[in-house]
Amino acid sequence: MRAYDALKEYMDRAMAIRTAMTLFEWDNETLAPRQAGALTAEVIGSLSGEYFSIITGTEFAACLAACQEEDGELTEAESANVRELAEELERIKCIPREEYQAFARLTAQAGAVWAQAKRDRNFMAFAPALASIIQYQKKFAAYRAKEGEALYDVMLDEYEKGFSMKNLDVFFGEIRTELTPLLQKIREKGRRIDDSFLRGDYPADKQERLARFLAEYVGFDFEKGVLGVSAHPFTTNLHNRDVRITTHYTDRVDSSLFSVIHEAGHGIYEMGIRDDLTLTPAGQGASMGMHESQSRFFENIIGRSSAFWIPIYEKLRALFPDELGEIPREAFVAAVNKVEPGLIRTEADELTYSLHVLIRYEIEKLLIEEDMDVRDIPRVWADKYEEYLGLRPSHDGEGALQDIHWAQGSFGYFPSYALGSAFGAQIYFHMRKAMDFDGLLERGELGVIREYLREHIHQYGRIRTSRQLLIDMTGEDFNPDYYVWYLKEKYGEIYRVR
């Protein structure tokens, strides 16, 4: 028996538990009744304990060591799984089992606490849970930190291998120094764009028909996926034949429309992962940043382009004759690219978006590296929004409670959003040379673009890191300049400023 086959037995068991936990997460966000939370959290705590036992068991470690010795005889996919499993073991073996399970239970419940606090616009109701989550995350990071390694760097590395505060300070520094003046110019001298028609009485059932059409149009396969509804749009996947996206239907038609394209981008990534990786640890997106690069590529670079709407705008107009009947395509495209500093990250335009992420990055550094008290978050949040975007939230619901991530224990995740946008820009500059990008969009031939992304990125899952994928595809390591160039070029043209 090959060492890998012995390992695979444990891997399959661990993946089954993980898949079950993923289904519970999906279910919690989309359907579970209000009172289910506490008991279901117990179940999730138990499942996480099973997972922990499998990964940290002595047999598993022995199999893993044997595989590492036989690495030369493994396939590419097998080798990636051995590496992923070894990293996972490193990550969790230093955590006491009780703490590991307690944290799983805590985050399984914190989502409901956060949601209620958000409805009540009361950050302090969420603060105790958040303080516990941060305490656990710092403790866990300390367990596995190398000599002298900063805790926040440990967290960042989990989402984006090879990125630390050192790189990110430079990256966000460039964003701040280059984009803040551009935003200033646009606000002072740019043309005024009317987007009032995006808000209105857009019926939910028609929005849903549109959402399904758009998801399918960009390449989401409904044989292998479903579209649901949740307060906050998200994507989850059980495996490459079961990928789930959600959206929400509000009085802003562009909100559901672009969130569904965004989530479809995530979904297309997962559906494109090779079959020999499915239901294995390497059978996921390369990193959070690379995942966001794909979702934001579909949402912004494709979805907000003028060319994208040429073949389908009439369909949209026919669906909403009262709202859009008088609106020419050019006015619609301009409206969905309007730059306007706002309080809500997920509704931000492409230009101000990265400033929302910058604020979260700075606050996470304060929380993790400076031990800032969680009760200071609302004040610091408001101050930073005022500084970067010129606005203060009028309540916590549109302030520090807007995102679910911290309730899920995700610290170090937010930077991935900005990194993803930057990866996407680099990919876009490359693809414009490799193909007639706009022509394909104009002719509705999205399959060519999607297939190119599948071939160069999606299929590999976690076999390659995000940086390696960028190098192999574009011939160049990550270079944030493309992002700045992209935004300057795009918004300079739209707003006629330089």
Added chain:
Amino acid sequence: MRAYDALKEYMDRAMAIRTAMTLFEWDNETLAPRQAGALTAEVIGSLSGEYFSIITGTEFAACLAACQEEDGELTEAESANVRELAEELERIKCIPREEYQAFARLTAQAGAVWAQAKRDRNFMAFAPALASIIQYQKKFAAYRAKEGEALYDVMLDEYEKGFSMKNLDVFFGEIRTELTPLLQKIREKGRRIDDSFLRGDYPADKQERLARFLAEYVGFDFEKGVLGVSAHPFTTNLHNRDVRITTHYTDRVDSSLFSVIHEAGHGIYEMGIRDDLTLTPAGQGASMGMHESQSRFFENIIGRSSAFWIPIYEKLRALFPDELGEIPREAFVAAVNKVEPGLIRTEADELTYSLHVLIRYEIEKLLIEEDMDVRDIPRVWADKYEEYLGLRPSHDGEGALQDIHWAQGSFGYFPSYALGSAFGAQIYFHMRKAMDFDGLLERGELGVIREYLREHIHQYGRIRTSRQLLIDMTGEDFNPDYYVWYLKEKYGEIYRVR
């Protein structure tokens, strides 16, 4: 440390896995994309292996034995769990692990095969999967059969402790000899009832509003449960704070209306189970028959009574003015009690319902005890429908493929439906003496009825068997005469035959 606390650790782990598998079942029936089946079945196979390992492990057996010695010191709930776990161990320890997992995988996939075969009206496409399922079930029953015990009796006992072919032959014999002549009389001499208005263009969204209203009216708590949609209405529960029912919306308004009351009956049972039993093996309905007694009690004895509609019929009429505006309440109640032999069990009236179950009981006996070839099922099915109900199916979709149960591996389950109706009738005769039953319905005070059922049945979970519950509640062991009396009294009056 108490022996029970040591056992509880294993029990919690096993219940977490079972709860996850339950969520997958729910998800498969309500939402999962079409292509997910095969991979998800692998996951379910792995989870069933985890469950098997926990229950059949040496530590578990040792803890269980220690608890059995300490039985006098256990609470009622603890003692029931020890008994349930010991029975579960007996049931599965004789099965080889690979067969146990393979069967879980097989049934996880068979649902999709059955659904496709049903859509295609082609029994033979389902026959191979069904043959495998039967082979496994016979093998498993043989593993645990006592000396000389019939395999079908082993299966029956799993769903209804203390019931075997011996009892059921008597029970179904009584049904056949008493009800067939009554049906004959009704068809020859009974009054004619118009139910044409139940079929029509009842919009799905209004049906859904009605379904939610009715579920809540009979006592389903939407804080602890959800209502979904599936091809076949069913109920599932993760625990007593997360109970899920489904219905379907067709052109027969009574179909969704009574299926939602039926499933709400199941749901109310699960929601009523004591908190000290939740997420434990004893935290479920006492038996399948007792479960069906509650669902059919709500659906038929409550829901199809004249008194039930007095407080709410105007609401129904206001919702569907075009369809029901001209229909007086008495005509509506008569229509939903119309006796008419049909081909579909789930749409059968109360009188012919048990004949549908009888047919399945007889076919299961042939399959398990006489080794009948599965390919003979469609012919035997049609012959029996002709014999008992005077009708032959025109295709397999309305014949042997109509029910999902066999695809799920459930053999010996169907008799529970008829037993449940009979339990319900016995409970009804008792309750009519204990309270002003019709008066409560007329005044819309369903809470009194529901609370009585909760106090005498629901709260106990599996602490008591169905027969014990009947004895404790009604002062009498199971007596099928009540069922025959109930049907004769009810339909004699409606159809004016004796």
